[in-house]
Amino acid sequence: MEQKDPGEGESLLRDDGKLHLTLDWQCLGLPAGLIHYIPPRFSGTMVALQVHFFLIPSLMGIMGAAQYVMQDAALLSYIDQRFLSLEKRLEKCNQDVLEYVDEFREFSRMVLSRLAGLNTDKAEVKREVEHLLTRIEHAQRDIDYFGSVMDSNACVEVHEDLLKQQLLEEAEEKKRLKVMLNASCDHVLAGIRSLKVVKKTGGKHGSWMKDPGKKHAKIYLLSGSVNNVILEFANIMSFMKNNQTLKARRVPLPLPWEGTGHVIYQGFLFYHRHGSLNEIVKFNIQRRNIADQMLLPGAGRIPPYQLSPQTKIDLAVDEQGLWALHAAPETGGNIVITKINPVAMAVEYSWDTPCSSKDAEAAFMACNTLHVVYNSPSGGSSRIQCVYDVLDALNAYVNPGLHFPKRKGSHSTIHYNPKEKQLFAWGDGSQIIYKLHTKQKVGSLQQLFK
Numbered sequence: 001m002e003q004k005d006p007g008e009g010e011s012l013l014r015d016d017g018k019l020h021l022t023l024d025w026q027c028l029g030l031p032a033g034l035i036h037y038i039p040p041r042f043s044g045t046m047v048a049l050q051v052h053f054f055l056i057p058s059l060m061g062i063m064g065a066a067q068y069v070m071q072d073a074a075l076l077s078y079i080d081q082r083f084l085s086l087e088k089r090l091e092k093c094n095q096d097v098l099e100y101v102d103e104f105r106e107f108s109r110m111v112l113s114r115l116a117g118l119n120t121d122k123a124e125v126k127r128e129v130e131h132l133l134t135r136i137e138h139a140q141r142d143i144d145y146f147g148s149v150m151d152s153n154a155c156v157e158v159h160e161d162l163l164k165q166q167l168l169e170e171a172e173e174k175k176r177l178k179v180m181l182n183a184s185c186d187h188v189l190a191g192i193r194s195l196k197v198v199k200k201t202g203g204k205h206g207s208w209m210k211d212p213g214k215k216h217a218k219i220y221l222l223s224g225s226v227n228n229v230i231l232e233f234a235n236i237m238s239f240m241k242n243n244q245t246l247k248a249r250r251v252p253l254p255l256p257w258e259g260t261g262h263v264i265y266q267g268f269l270f271y272h273r274h275g276s277l278n279e280i281v282k283f284n285i286q287r288r289n290i291a292d293q294m295l296l297p298g299a300g301r302i303p304p305y306q307l308s309p310q311t312k313i314d315l316a317v318d319e320q321g322l323w324a325l326h327a328a329p330e331t332g333g334n335i336v337i338t339k340i341n342p343v344a345m346a347v348e349y350s351w352d353t354p355c356s357s358k359d360a361e362a363a364f365m366a367c368n369t370l371h372v373v374y375n376s377p378s379g380g381s382s383r384i385q386c387v388y389d390v391l392d393a394l395n396a397y398v399n400p401g402l403h404f405p406k407r408k409g410s411h412s413t414i415h416y417n418p419k420e421k422q423l424f425a426w427g428d429g430s431q432i433i434y435k436l437h438t439k440q441k442v443g444s445l446q447q448l449f450k
Contacts, residue, residue, distance in 0.1 A: 185319045185367040189384070191437040192404055192423075199240055200430045205310055205412045207260045208431045210236075211267065212317060212419040220264055220285075221248070221431075225310040226274050228256035230285070239431075254290060255281055260413040260426065261314030265322055265342060272313040277301070280313070280324070282345055294345040296338065299326035304335050307361040307375055308412060316365040319418045323365045333357045337370055337390060355386035362414040364423065366436075371402075379410045404434065 202223040209220055219239040221231040231248040233239040255273050262271035268291060269283040278300035282292040296313060303309045304327040314325040324338040335355045339348040355363075355372045361382065363372045372386040384402035412426040414434075423434040 186441050187367055187438040188369065188441045189366055189371060189387075189402070189436060190439040191402060192384075193435045193437045195405055195407060195435075196433045198236070198431045198433055201245055202426075202429055204429055205260055206426050206429075207262060207413040207415065207424075208239075208426060209264055209415050209424050210417060210420075211264045212417050213266055214419070216267075220269075221245075222257065222260070222262060225259055226256055228253040230269065232285075251285060251288060253283060257281075259311035259313065260308070261311045261316075261325070263315045263317050263322070263415060265317050268342070270315050270322065270342070272300075272311075272315075278313065278326075280315070280340075280345070282342070292345040294340075296324055296326065296340075297347065298328045298330075298336065298350075299324065299338075302327050302329060302333060302357070304357050305360040305362060306358050307377060307410060311413075314363065314413075316363075316415065317418065318365040318416055319367055325363050325365075325370070327357045335360070335363065335370065335372060337365075337388070339390075351388075351390050353386075353388040355388055362411045362425075364414050364416040366416045366418070373404075373411060373414055375410055380408060382407070382409075382411055407432075 202221070205225040206221070206223040208222070210216065211218065211220075217235045219233040219236055221233070221239070223231070230251040230253065231245065232251055233244060233248050238244050253269075256275075257271040258274035258276075259272055262269060264270075264285070267285060269281075269285055271281055271283070273279040273281050273293075278296040278298075280294050280296055281290060282294075283289070284291045300312045303312050304314055304325050305311060312326065316323040316325060320339075322340045322342040324340055326336050326338070327333055328336055331352050333356065335353050335357055337351045337353060339350070340346070341348050353370060355370060359374050359376065360372050361375045363370060365371075368390050370386075370388040370390070371384050372388075373382050374385040375382045382404040407427070409428045412428075414423055414425045416423055421436055421438070423432075423436065425432040425434060
């Protein structure tokens with residue numbers, strides 16, 4: 001058989017379909033001229049080299065894949081261990097929570113048990129106190145009985161001496177009050193002559209006034225039942241101009257007022273502080289700071305005027321100084337008069353009056369005398385119906401003849417100016433001046449000293 005040169009690109013398969021034992025040397029990069037000089041015994045070696053060249057990359061790929069598989073397995077094992085650790089911790093937390101819940105339930109049962117015991121003890125103490133009060137009441141009755149049946153001259157003498165002492169003290173107190181309130185005030189209100197609507201500005205509630213001092217001509221406007229800004233006008237003419245409200249001097253307060261019962265006296269604004277039960281504030285208008293404060297005992301719980309419930313404390317000024325008008329449940333809702341020292345901001349004296357707060361809308365003090373203004377709830381003709389003199393120069397009486405002229409409506413405030421002897425009133429948003437008619441008191445205060 002004629003051999004063919006495998007170096008000429010001949011197929012490696014023989015005629016019987018088996019692989020040639022020779023290697024295509026040209027695939028190894030040998031020159032064609034040298035291929036004929038290679039001995040046939042090196043043919044098997046070249047076949048082994050060729051197989052080796054094919055197996056090395058395959059083995060390296062298999063080993064790399066195996067290495068990645070081992071790394072993934074280690075990572076999965078680590079993650080599994082971490083999850084197991086977390087599960088154990090969560091289980092422990094759950095057990096701790098259950099233990100805390102059990103302990104809290106036990107603590108709650110213990111607290112409830114002790115509270116029940118305290119309630120039992122409280123009921124027992126209450127029964128014992130009631131029993132003790134009953135025994136004290138019985139003992140007090142026995143003492144009163146024995147005191148009533150015992151005839152002791154010594155005790156009678158002591159009682160008579162005590163009564164004389166009380167009468168002397170009352171006389172001295174009345175004399176002191178007469179001196180304090182100045183006996184020169186001897187006129188009484190006889191009627192209201194006329195009214196003048198000065199301006200109409202603001203809402204339903206408010207007050208306007210002038211300081212009754214000798215050198216004061218400024219007008220002050222305080223709009224609303226809760227506010228903290230005063231409007232100051234140079235005089236009454238400036239106040240009456242329509243365009244002057246926006247140009248007025250604004251005086252802010254550090255603490256807002258409540259109601260409409262404020263007054264200006266001797267350069268100070270006195271008012272009931274908003275949010276307090278009975279605190280009176282003394283504000284220096286010129287320096288714009290709080291000069292003093294005080295509490296008015298017993299005031300602020302109920303309004304003194306049923307028709308003006310926004311005002312719990314109504315301050316007033318007359319010839320004798322500063323007053324406060326208020327009411328208390330203990331007096332059946334009747335109006336209480338309190339004399340205040342404006343310098344010391346202290347109570348000097350108080351009077352319970354028979355003047356009722358029912359259907360009252362406002363009141364004012366003039367010459368030591370309270371004048372209460374009444375109206376109908378729907379708004380009608382205002383009238384002064386109760387008058388009370390704190391020095392008993394006039395007894396409290398009802399005078400249905402003192403009607404306010406030519407006007408139907410209601411008043412938010414009525415303040416007396418002792419310098420001008422007229423009333424400054426706020427009625428349904430209008431600023432009004434009422435001129436008064438006075439006369440000499442019958443049995444004037446000078447006769448009280450005789």
